[in-house]
Amino acid sequence: MPLNRTFQALADPTRRALLAQLASAEEMSVSDLARPFAMSLPAVMKHLDVLAEADLVTRTKSGRTVLCRLNAAPMEEAVNWLTHYQIFWTRRLDRLQAFLEEESCPPSPDRSTLRLATATPSPASPSGDGSTPRPRGSTRRGPTR
Numbered sequence: 001m002p003l004n005r006t007f008q009a010l011a012d013p014t015r016r017a018l019l020a021q022l023a024s025a026e027e028m029s030v031s032d033l034a035r036p037f038a039m040s041l042p043a044v045m046k047h048l049d050v051l052a053e054a055d056l057v058t059r060t061k062s063g064r065t066v067l068c069r070l071n072a073a074p075m076e077e078a079v080n081w082l083t084h085y086q087i088f089w090t091r092r093l094d095r096l097q098a099f100l101e102e103e104s105c106p107p108s109p110d111r112s113t114l115r116l117a118t119a120t121p122s123p124a125s126p127s128g129d130g131s132t133p134r135p136r137g138s139t140r141r142g143p144t145r
Contacts, residue, residue, distance in 0.1 A: 056072075
């Protein structure tokens with residue numbers, strides 16, 4: 001599938017850097033493309049093979065020089081695919097935001113209201129003294145026999 005090959009080719013930072021170089025020039029030789037990278041010429045050529053298989057780069061041979069040219073058409077298909085999902089998620093997130101901004105739930109009581117409610121004696125405890133649990137003693141026990 002062409003879209004899979006495009007994303008596979010774009011997944012590597014070296015290949016993206018090669019495409020960026022080609023975007024700045026009409027065409028470049030393989031040796032000129034390889035110059036900024038700290039890798040062998042055969043390694044750069046393998047990256048160019050992946051880009052060529054994804055139809056992102058076209059190569060022509062002129063004598064002993066191989067010239068590369070950017071073909072951005074497959075990236076347009078990838079951008080269209082990404083845009084479709086961007087629109088999908090933007091709509092979903094907009095609906096979520098609208099839902100969260102609705103005042104369908106009553107506002108929660110503030111802390112002062114909560115303090116007043118807890119200070120009032122409950123019917124189960126006429127004295128109003130709430131029983132507070134005593135701190136537990138050490139749970140450490142001696143050796144078991």
